[in-house]
Amino acid sequence: MTEVSLRCADLARAFGGLQAVAGVSLALYAGQVTALVGPNGAGKTTTFNLITGNLRADSGTAEIRGKPIMGLKPWQVARLGVARSYQDLRLFTHMTVRENVLAATEVSAWFWQPGGRRAQQEREHRAEAALDATGLTSLADARAVDLAYAERKFLSMARILAAEAHIWLLDEPASGLDLASRIRFGSLLKEAQTRGVAICLIEHNLDVVVELSNRIAFLDQGRVLAEGDPDTILKDPALAAIYFGDRPQEAA
Template sequence: MSIALTCQGLARSFGGVQAVKGVSLSLPAGQVTALVGPNGAGKTTVFNLITGNLRADAGQASLHGKPIMGLKPWQVARAGVARSFQDLRLFQHMTVRDNVLAATEPSGWFWQPGGAASRAARLARAEAAMEAAGIAGVADARAVDLAYAERKFLSMARILAAEANVWLLDEPASGLDLSSRTRFQDLLKAARAQGVAICLIEHNLDVVMALADRIAFLDRGEVLAEGEPQAIMRDPKLAAIYFGDRK
């Protein structure tokens, strides 16, 4: 099994609070790994450390064997790690198409060769991403005018257009109705089949169980358990922690 991204011993403190304590993870290509745990477990902080949005106090991260710890977020993105955020971070007053085109930015610098052919290729990538995400019909609408579910799928279309082979998705299915969740799950299954390594933070356990090949359970900044989803979710001690019934 090819491992796309690994991190070892990630740690980060905020003042006197150690939010992440020696977290180690491996993300295999063509699999979905779910980070599961109660609120405040450190899941989003782990994403922020991997992507350079926060500086780690300790630990390492590697993408296809090459160190990425210490790189800036845009450098990690260009290396092949795509990230979604809970607050989506769309360009609200740009069209859907232009939002997606922005994800192809590294191949669109004005000084790069290619001219009209390069622009056409970028547009084709954007159109394909919108089609795959099911938002081609609103390509000319502004992001701010979209319904909530459409904004979620716009966020996913940008990840598709970036052609990254590692996806870090933070609560991507939150707030979606059943039909939209099904669309989302189909999109991730297609990406997994193409060899993308996906790491998913998601509180909807139905989504987790439908998608995850493996689960890493975090609590108070530590990985308490890692393994097959059914085994993890059947563990009574982990269930008690997740649902706030710890002794």
């Protein structure tokens, strides 16, 4: 097994009487894609939020390359090499495409940055490389709000590329993409794997899961029910019944 980039153990979070995450343990490996699969409400996005510090866990641990991260703020987790995408994308809609990507390279909130002109040129180079990789160079001066949906998806990926993170947490990154865009998205992930990026994606399109993932963690009701290779997990009839909402009725 390759290097563990991120490991969490027994993560739990409740909202009132609802136990959204109930003891999730997960490892993400360098150069591999892990898919979180499960029905709606299984706790997948909440797990991402606990890892990134967007939500505080009630209990459990998480570490990046052996460094504990529980209790850190989202920006602190990001500086440790974690990049995150969201279902609602969260772009700076009235900034240009280039400005959106450049924002992902900034290391502080100040108007000036350490390193002087050379560092600024390096950030600009990273941004341009990310635009090229995602096919957005010709749209660099367009506002994000004026992009088509698929282009916005790739802008979100360009921001992640420019950040040079070694852990990617992607929440439904391929939803709404046509076949050609899905192929281009898959190429981005495969190239990142060759650089040792650990990728975890939440995805409801099982064709995408089969094509791109090395491992699946199947979640239901806030717990990991099974882990393994895609073929084994997706052919399990009990897991399929849970995924498609065909659970056996409990006895009265």
